[in-house]
Amino acid sequence: MNETATIATPPQTAEGPRPKITARNVNVHYGEKHALKDVSVDVPEKGVMAFIGPSGCGKSTFLRCINRMNDTISICRVSGDLRIDGRDIYEAGLDPVLLRARVGMVFQKPNPFPKSIYENVAYGPRLHGLGNTKAELDEIVEGALRKASLFEEVKDRLKDSGTSLSGGQQQRLCIARAIAVRPEVILMDEPCSALDPIATAKIEELIDELRSNFTIVIVTHSMQQAARVSQRTAFFHLGKLIEDGVTDQIFMNPRHELTRNYITGRFG
Amino acid sequence: MNNHTVKAFDEELGVLSSKINEMGGIAEAMLVESIEALVKGDKARAEEVIRQDKALDALQQEIEDLAVVFIAKRQPMANDLRHVMGTVRIAGDIERIGDLFKNIGKRVRAMDAAMVGTRTLSGIQNMARMVQGQLKLVLDSFSQNRPDLAREVWLHDGEIDALHNSLFRELLTYMMEDPRAITYCAHLLFIAKNVERVGDHATNIAETVHLIETGEPLAGPRPKADDTHYTKGLKAE
Numbered sequence: 348m349n350e351t352a353t354i355a356t357p358p359q360t361a362e363g364p365r366p367k368i369t370a371r372n373v374n375v376h377y378g379e380k381h382a383l384k385d386v387s388v389d390v391p392e393k394g395v396m397a398f399i400g401p402s403g404c405g406k407s408t409f410l411r412c413i414n415r416m417n418d419t420i421s422i423c424r425v426s427g428d429l430r431i432d433g434r435d436i437y438e439a440g441l442d443p444v445l446l447r448a449r450v451g452m453v454f455q456k457p458n459p460f461p462k463s464i465y466e467n468v469a470y471g472p473r474l475h476g477l478g479n480t481k482a483e484l485d486e487i488v489e490g491a492l493r494k495a496s497l498f499e500e501v502k503d504r505l506k507d508s509g510t511s512l513s514g515g516q517q518q519r520l521c522i523a524r525a526i527a528v529r530p531e532v533i534l535m536d537e538p539c540s541a542l543d544p545i546a547t548a549k550i551e552e553l554i555d556e557l558r559s560n561f562t563i564v565i566v567t568h569s570m571q572q573a574a575r576v577s578q579r580t581a582f583f584h585l586g587k588l589i590e591d592g593v594t595d596q597i598f599m600n601p602r603h604e605l606t607r608n609y610i611t612g613r614f615g
Numbered sequence: 616m617n618n619h620t621v622k623a624f625d626e627e628l629g630v631l632s633s634k635i636n637e638m639g640g641i642a643e644a645m646l647v648e649s650i651e652a653l654v655k656g657d658k659a660r661a662e663e664v665i666r667q668d669k670a671l672d673a674l675q676q677e678i679e680d681l682a683v684v685f686i687a688k689r690q691p692m693a694n695d696l697r698h699v700m701g702t703v704r705i706a707g708d709i710e711r712i713g714d715l716f717k718n719i720g721k722r723v724r725a726m727d728a729a730m731v732g733t734r735t736l737s738g739i740q741n742m743a744r745m746v747q748g749q750l751k752l753v754l755d756s757f758s759q760n761r762p763d764l765a766r767e768v769w770l771h772d773g774e775i776d777a778l779h780n781s782l783f784r785e786l787l788t789y790m791m792e793d794p795r796a797i798t799y800c801a802h803l804l805f806i807a808k809n810v811e812r813v814g815d816h817a818t819n820i821a822e823t824v825h826l827i828e829t830g831e832p833l834a835g836p837r838p839k840a841d842d843t844h845y846t847k848g849l850k851a852e
Contacts, residue, residue, distance in 0.1 A: 571690055598692050600830030610692040612619050 367392035367532060367562040368413060373427035375408050375417065382408045384586040386427070390579075395554060395563045397573035397594065400583035401614065406566045409583070410534050413564065414450035415443045431532065448475050451525030455537040457517030459509030459524070464501050467509040467520055468492060471528040487527055494560075495523035496553050515546020522553065526561075533557065535565040539572065551576050570610050574598045582606045627685050628695065631678060631702045632758065638674045638709040639754035641667055645716040646750065646813070650743045652723045653806065654736055664720035671713035678706040694827065701827040705757065708816040708823070712750075715809040715816075722802045735789065735803055738782045742810050745775050749817040756821065762828040768821035769833050775814035782807045 366389035375383035383405045390396045398406035408417070415436065417423040429436055436446055448471070459467050468488045469478070478484030488505075492498035497519040501512070509520050518538060525533055535554075539547040554563060554576045567573050573580050574594060581591035582605070590603040601607045608614055619625050645664050652660035682703045685691070691699055749768050756764035786800045786807070825833045 570692060574692075599696065601693055607693050611695045612621060612624065614620060 364391045364393060366390060367431060368564070369428075369430045369433070370409075370412075371428040373409065373412060373425065373429055375405070375412060375426075376424045377420070378422040382586055383412070386583075386588045388581055388588055388591050390562060390564055392562050393558060393560070394579065395558050395565060395577040396579045396581065397577035398564065398566045398581050398583060399568075399570060399573050399609070400589075401609065402568075403585075404583040405586040406581075406583045407536055408586075409588075410536055410564060410566050413532065413534055414447045414452055416447075416452065418443055448528045449530050450532040450534060451528065451530035452534045452536070453518070453521050453525055453538045456541050457514055457521050459512070459517050459520050461508065461510060463506045464492075464509050464512070464520060465505040468523050468527045471524060475528055477528065491523040491527035492520075494526050494557065495519045496549065496556070497523055513546070515542050515549055518542060518546065518550060519553065522550075522557075526557075530561065532562045532564065535563065537566055537568060540568065547572070570598070582609060584609070621689075624689055624691075624695075627681070627689070628698060631681055631685070631699065634674055634678050634681070635702055635705055635709070636754065636758055638671055638678075638706060638713075639750070639757075641671055641674075642709050642712045642716070643747065643750055643754070645671075645713060646743060646747055649716045649719040649723070650740060650810075652720060653726075654740065656723070656726070658724050661720040661723035665717050665724070668713045668717040668720075671710050675706045675710040679703055694830065697827045697830065701823045704823045705820050708819045712813050712816045715813050719806050719809055722806055726799065726802050735782070735785060735800070738778070738785060739803065739807055739810065742775060742778045742782065742807065745778065746810050746814045746817065749775065749814055753817045753820045753824065756824045757827075760828055762825045765821040765824040765828070766833060769818055769825070770837060772814050772818045773837065775811055779807055779811040 368390035370389075371387045373383060373386045374381070386405070386409055398410060400406045411417045412425055412429055413431075413436075415425075417425055425437060431446075431450070435441075460470060462470070465488055468491050469484050472478045472484060472487045478487045489498060489502075492501065497516060500516060501507075501520075509517065512520060518541075522533075522538075539550050542550065551572065554565070557563060558578075565573070565576065577594045579591065580594045580597040582589045582597065582601070582603070584605050590597065590601060590606045592602070597606065598610060601610065645667050648660055648667075649664045651657065652664060682699050685699055686696075689695075749771065752764055753768045755761065756768065783804065786804050790797045790800045822833050825831070
């Protein structure tokens, strides 16, 4: 029997591009707590998928499974089948550090290193041996800053500390830092929750540009943001994936009552 | 349609719905009054119908303004968004219904009283009764959140079309028989057409109610009987 034959049937017919990430019956336990229950979902390649749901529903937990961030939590157990490009990311011998170079992450609060803007971006590529010469590294840094729509704003002060930037700029710096190691997937955990509406709009514009080159998974509490930036949306509730589908359908005509109650603000 | 965490959300949706009900009530009264005015040649009543249309225009405007503010403030999703957008559409349909009755009122005002009294009027009265039933049913389907009633309305529009069709032929016959009746019959043709179009708007509202309640458009086979446009090579509008 070949490898894929053991994977459970997808929850629904795949639409659009092929899946980049496939999850089948993923379960996560934090000690006794069953945080994620039998989650099966396909994340299509080169697009934005949004995970929504109330606090504690498991959406961030699932996001953190995709680059094995949960490995850092000693009481956390992950089971099930989680693959990127068909390869099991929990298989023995797979280096989580290399995985995280392929699967970048941007967090809720911008967390630039206490280093210069340049170093913030150059750090990852240097670590992974991507830029061998100063010229190569310069090119990578400029390219990443440009992709993150930040270069024009910081080109004259690359030596300034990353922390001297505004919150929105810091978040775009973190996105540049994630992009610099040339990942295939970018995970974003509420990337705009600490930003004002203008900085949020810039990040959303950036997400829209990045999706032609990257597979993006975003966790957000803002339903409007999920509706604006994503092509597919998944709704989580109490550790279960309740419904996933094309974003327009989820927000205009959700199939499941729980989804409808959540997105229309009827949660009792 | 209730139980939002934010209570004002429900209250504001409720206001939008009650304004639709108010518009519906006015439109129903206009139907009765305009047909009565026609049958009795009562020009004062016709004036009253013309006057009532202004109330519908104002309510439609009010609903649109409320809906815009509601969307901006509450950012509704799913069935809530469909409800708000549907309310705006229904208000538009009822406003058009008001225009059609106003038009009947204006015709009654212009018609020569001496001409009133032909048997054709009973045909128009019949049609008006059917339309009245459709209008009531569709307004109930909205206020009671009943897509099944909406479907019923949608399925029965064909009967009005059929009646309109026979009335059309009948009036043509009268006009051919007696050219002096042409002016009067032409007015009646337009009035019959207006009543028939009110039925079409009721059907539009039925479609909107169904979409609000289910998220799906009304679909399936539906009897259609308006073939007046085939008569004498007239084209459909």
